[in-house]
Amino acid sequence: MSRQVVRSSKFRHVFGQPAKADQCYEDVRVSQTTWDSGFCAVNPKFVALICEASGGGAFLVLPLGKTGRVDKNVPTVCGHTAPVLDIAWCPHNDNVIASGSEDCTVMVWEIPDGGLVLPMREPVVTLEGHTKRVGIIAWHPTAQNVLLSAGCDNVILVWDVGTGAAVLTLGADVHPDTIYSVDWSRDGALICTSCRDKRVRLIEPRKGTVVAEKDRPHEGTRPVRAVFVSDGKILTTGFSRMSERQVALWDTKQLEEPLSLQELDTSSGVLLPFFDPDTNIVYLCGKGDSSIRYFEITSEAPFLHYLSMFSSKESQRGMGYMPKRGLEVNKCEIARFYKLHERKCEPIAMTVPRKSDLFQEDLYPPTAGPDAALTAEEWLGGRDAGPLLISLKDGYVPSKSRELRVNRGLDTGRRKTAPEASGTPSSDVVSRLEEEMRKLQATVQELQKRLDRLEETVLAK
Template identity: 70%
Template sequence: MPALSPPPQTGRLDKSYPLVSGHTAPVLDIDWCPHNDHVIASGSEDCTVMVWSVPEGGPSRPLTEPVVTLEGHSKRVGILSWHPTAQNLLLSAGCDNVVTVWDVGEGRAALSLDELHPDVIYSAAWTQDGALLCTTCRDKQVRLFDPRARGTVANEVSRPHEGSRPVRAVSVDDGKVLTTGFSRMSERQVAVWDPRNPSEALTLQELDTSSGVLLPYYDPDTNVVYLTGKGDSSIRYFELTGEAPFLHYLSMFSSKDSQRGGAWMPKRGLDVSKCEIARFYKLHERKCEPIAMTVPRKSDLFQEDLYPDTAGPDPALSAEEWLGGQNASPVLISLKDGYIPPKTREFKVNKSLLEGPRRSQTPQEGALPGGAQLDRISESLRRLEATVATQDRRISELEQRLGK
C-alpha cells in the first residue's frame, strides 16, 4: 500500500521570480505538453488559449509573449487537454459549449464541435490512445465520441449521478468510464460504468458529504484511481479491477491544510529508486507542496511490478495522421534505469510561428481575408496612411527650416 514521504522543499517563490503572464484575465486551466517538457498551454477568462515555450532550467525573465495565441472561443476557456499520442494537438472547451481541437504546430483550429453539447461542459478527457474523447455536461450526459466524426456519439451514459452538482469522468481500462458526482442527498459518489451497457453502474460507492467536486486521476500502469478536490484536505485512492466489485478502496492521505488546486507528475518524473508510484503537487493558500506516494519496500532492486513500461515523451502519430483517421497506442519506455531527458527536444511548429507570436485561424477563415479580417486590414492601412502623411508634413517643415 502506498505510503507518503516528506517533500524535499516547500514554500512560496520569491516575489521577484519570473512569471508566465500574457493573458489579460485570470487563467482557469493549464496543461503541460506530454511530448515536450518545456511546452505548456494555458486557458483564460479572456477567451484565448496560449502556448508557451519555457526555457530549460526555467525562465530568467517574465514570459509575456506566447509561441502562439489560439483564438476562437466566444466565452472563457476552462478546460485544456493535450492529445496523449498525436503531436501538437490540443483540446480546449469553453463556456460557449464548444469543443475545439487545435493544431498547435500550424496555429489553427483543426476541429470545432459547437452543436454536440447543449450546455456548459464540465470535463473532457481523452482515452489512453486518444481515439475517443469523454465529456460531461450540465445536461447530465456522459458522452464518449470521436471528435473526427463531427459530433457522432459512440456511447452515452445518462444521469450517472442523481444530484444536481457537476459530474466529472475519465476513461479507464477496457473501455469503461469512471465518474464522480453527487447523490440527491448531496453525498459524494464514485461510480464505474460500461458505456456499451449503460443502464446500470458496474459499481457505485458513496463517500462523504463534503461539497467539493471530486477530480479523478487514473494511472493506467497500476490501475489506481486517485480522487481529490478543491477544498479537500485528503486524497483517496482505489484499485480498479476487471471483476466485481471493480473498485477497491485502498487508503486515504489526509492533512490539516485544504488545497486550492493540484496537479500530477508524469510517471517519467518519479523517483523509482524510492518506489515512488505517484506525486501530487498540492496548491495551498501560500505554497505548493509536493506529496510523494511510495510503496514501502526495502529492496534496492528495480521493482518491475510497480513500473511496467509507461508512456514516454515521443508521439506515436503526427497531427496529420490522427486527423486523417489513424489511431495508435502511446510509445512506451522503461523506467528501469530512470528516465533521462534528452538535452534538447524540438518543439515542431510552422517556421512562421517561431518568428514571433501569431494569432490563430478558425476553421472558417480561409487563405483569402474576408469580413472582419478585411475591416481590420482596411483600418490598419488607414492608420498607416495617416502616419505617413504626418511624417511627410514634418519632413517638409524641417526642410523649409533648414533652407531658411
C-alpha cells in the same frame, strides 16, 4: 463461522508522504478564482501553478528543483489579459505549456531550460476561436501538437498547434450547456465529456459523433467529472440526490447500470480524478478537502476496490499530478501530487513499502514516453496509436534531440504570429545573454533582500 477474506493487492499499503518544508514551494500566491480545475501542472522539469495577478492573468513556472521560498519578484508567464483558468504541459515536450483564460484565448508557451529570467508576455502561438472564457485544456496523448480546448460557449475546439488553426469543432449542438470535464482515451481515438445537462458523452471528435451517452450518472445537481480508465471503462465522480459524494465505474458498451457505485462522504468539494494506467489506481482529490483517496480498478467484480486515504491538516486549493517518468523509481514512488495551499505548493509522494533496493519490475511496467506516436496530420487522417512506451529501469533522462525535434513542430506556429528576424543570433550568443540575465536577476534579488532587511530594521525601531 465465516472468516472475512481480505483481498490481496500489492497496493494495499501504499502510503502518502508530504515533502519536508525545504522541499516545498513557499510564499506563492495561489489563484483565488472559483474554477474547478487543478490550478497546477507538473512534468519532470517544471512545476507550473496559476497565481494571483493584478490587471490580467498569470501563472508561475519554476524548475522542479528550485524549492524553498519563492521570491515575490519572480518572473511569471503573464500574456493573458484576464485570469488564467487551466494549464497543461505538452506530453511530448517538457518545455511547452498551454493555458486557457477568461480572455477567451488559448496560448501556447515555450519555457527555456532553467526557467524564466524575465516575465514572459509573448506566446509561441495564440489560438483564438472561443467566444467565452476557456476553462479546459487537454493535449492529445499520442499525436504531436494536437490540443483540445473547451469554453463556456459550450464549444470544444481541437487545434493543430503547428499551424495555429482550429481543425475540429464540436459545437453547442453536442453540448447544450457548460462543459464540466473532458478527457482523451489512452490512444486519443475518443473523448469523454461531462456536461451541466447531466449527461456524460463518449465522442469521436474527428467525426463529431456521440458514440454513447449516459443520462444522470449521478442524481445530484452538482458537477460531474468523467475520465477514461482501463479496458474500455470510464470512471465518474459526482453527488447523490442527498448531496453525498459518489464515485462510479461504467462499462462504455453497457451504460445502463454502473459496474460499481460507492458513496464517500457529504463534503461539498468537486472530486478531481487522476488515473494511472500502469497500476490501475485512481486517485480522488477533492477541491477544499484535506485528503486524497485511492482505489484499485480490476477486471472482475466488484471492479472498484478502496485502498486507503492520505489525510493532512490543511485543505487543498488545487492539485498537480506528475507523469510516471518524473518519479523516483529507486524509492518505489508510484505517484506524486503537488498540493496547492493558500500560499504554498507541497509535493506528496505515494510510495509502496518495499525492503529491496532493486528495481521493482511489477510496480513499473513500460510507461508512456515523451515521443509522439503520430503526427497531427496522421491523426486527423484517421489513424490511432497508443503511447510509445519506455522502461524506467535506469530512471528517465530526457534527450536533447527529442526537444529540438518537437520544437521544430512549433516553429510554423511561431512564423504565423511573428515575421522571421533577418539576423538570428547564434545559440552561443543566446546562451551568453541568458547567463548574463541570470546574473543580473540574482543581483536584483540580493538587493531586494537587503532592502527588505533594512525595512524590517527601520520598522522595528
